[in-house]
Amino acid sequence: MTLDTPSLLLISGLIIILCGVSFIINTAMRRNDASGRLWSISFIAGMLTALSFSVWGMSPNLWWILAIGNTAYVMSVGAIWSGSRVFNGRSSFIWIPLAAAGAILVLTCLEGPDAGVWTGSTPLFVGIAVFAGLGGAETMRSRMRRNLNARILSFSLWIVCAFYVLRSSIFVTMGPESVIFQTYFSTQVTTIITILLVLLGTISMSILQAERSGARALGDVTVGVHSVVGVLSAASFMQQWADWVERASFHGDLLAMIAMDVDNLPQMNTAFGRTFGDTAIRSVAQIVRHHAPTCGLLGHTGAGRFVIVSVVSTADEAEQLAIRLQTALVDEPIDPEQSLRATASFGVVDTESFGYSLPALRRALDIATQAARDEGGNRIVVGRPQTA
Secondary structure, eight states: OOOOHHHHHHHHHHHHHHHHHHHHHHHHHSOOOHHHHHHHHHHHHHHHHHHHHHHHHHOTTOTHHHHHHHHHHHHHHHHHHHHHHHHTTSOOOTHHHHHHHHHHHHHHHHHGGGGGGGTTHHHHHHHHHHHHHHHHHHTTSGGGTTOHHHHHHHHHHHHHHHHHHHHHHHHHHTOTTSHHHHHHSSHHHHHHHHHHHHHHHHHHHHHHHHHHHHHHHTOSOEETTEEOTTOBOHHHHHHHHHHHHHHHHHHTOOEEEEEEEETTHHHHHHHHOHHHHHHHHHHHHHHHHHHSOTTOEEEEEETTEEEEEEEOSSTHHHHHHHHHHHHHHHHSOSBTTTTBOOOEEEEEEEHHHHTTOHHHHHHHHHHHHHHHHHTTSSOEEEOOOOOO
């Protein structure tokens, strides 16, 4: 027994609509979250895509419905990338998917009904491949990098990217009537793969949203299941950080930021269990709290990442603070019974080098911290402005 294309498109549409409605309702019932709103846009666009293709499957003469479906499809994948950027604390760049979707609409309409069932397919395939690749890369960086569900989402997006790179290549070089295309990249095959990846992606994004909302709802930072007084949650810290940067700019104060990523946290969770990992993070949080400046701002911005913001008199003070924290981690065990120590990768930036733009400071801090990790961990990297 085999399903015809219209039936398969209808089943796919129902699954996508159910997943989309479930995600959107859950997002609406939680606290306001920018990444959740963008991912909801992705599901809305996905539902519009499914509806359009289902209608086209039953009435192939309505070629213009493909223009709507193609536009929504690109917007759906692009919004996943945009939401992932916001989840990682970066600008959404939502205008890029919007512009790409507009371009797809124009190109599809220019082809008109003469192209038949494959109207607008070439720009559509390329657009999906590009945004899926961008989304796969984004979900492998910053705070999403250490999250298992983000890795699952990344895997799904890379599969989409690879599939559509091959599909567009075969489509352009051999044509849609070729044996290879009909066997491996036909509408039926693509629809089945889409159903599987939509289910996988929905589960991943829903759990990511639940974890993020839970952390936001707890107010002051919760590490594992226990709060550490004086260390702020990501949401509270970001609000305070923005305020500090604005006031420092007004007064002309020199502001320094130190990011500290605990090394090998996934390996600790695997080797000793998640409970041990949570205990280790709480211990590190206390070490940070004890050795940070009394007037400093402390935040736990992600799994195993802490950020300290402090007013300093010279840029060198920030590096000295990072050295002091690095030494404290070596001196103070996270598990006294086993005498285990933690190490961390440190990124250091200041407003003297990068100005008072919070996005620029965050980006520079991420780059410096990642450089420390790439050097093997337990390193301190001071961010330097890029010169032309």
